[in-house]
Amino acid sequence: MQEPASATVSGNDIAGREFLAFTLGKEEYGIDILKVQEIRGYEAVTRIANAPEFIKGVINLRGIIIPVVDMRIKFRLGEPVYDQFTVVIILNIGGRVVGMVVDSVSDVTTLTPDQVKPAPEMGTAFSSDYMIGLGTIDERMLILVDIDKLMSSPEMGLSDAPSA
Secondary structure, X not given: OOOOHHHOOOHHHXXXXXXXXXXXXXXXXXXXXXXXXXEEEXXXXXXXXXXXXXXXXXXXXXXXXXXXXXXXXXXXXXXXXXXXXXXXXXXXXXXXXXXXXXXXXXXXXXXOHHHEEOOOOOOOOOOHHHEEEEEEEOOEEEEEEOHHHHHOOHHHOOOOOOOO
């Protein structure tokens, strides 16, 4: 069943918004820069017993203990390699801080309405529920991710309880 057009995000809704571009495997993704608190080099994490494999563990970020999710493991994008390009994007999602391990970050880009296309229904690492659309910049294509929706989804297991 198709959702009504009003439920989808149009290019105008994200016009002029800035996106942080990052890579996972061979694909390039974009998330709203306003959700990004900081970007850090990858460092060792403290494992938590019985946590799902994709939750690498926790780090102490200036006195705040935050969970760190490895998106490559979560979305089965091959064996993760931790090198000098691997980074942790520290996100602030609804007042909750969480780290997201990605292969690398490239840049911050502003997208205009004509650069944003609707996401096609297809089998990608991210469910189309978490995709805002596709951003096109010259020859590049960014898979735009609704990071709020993704990180607060039940499958991530990061939410404490549903907010009222």
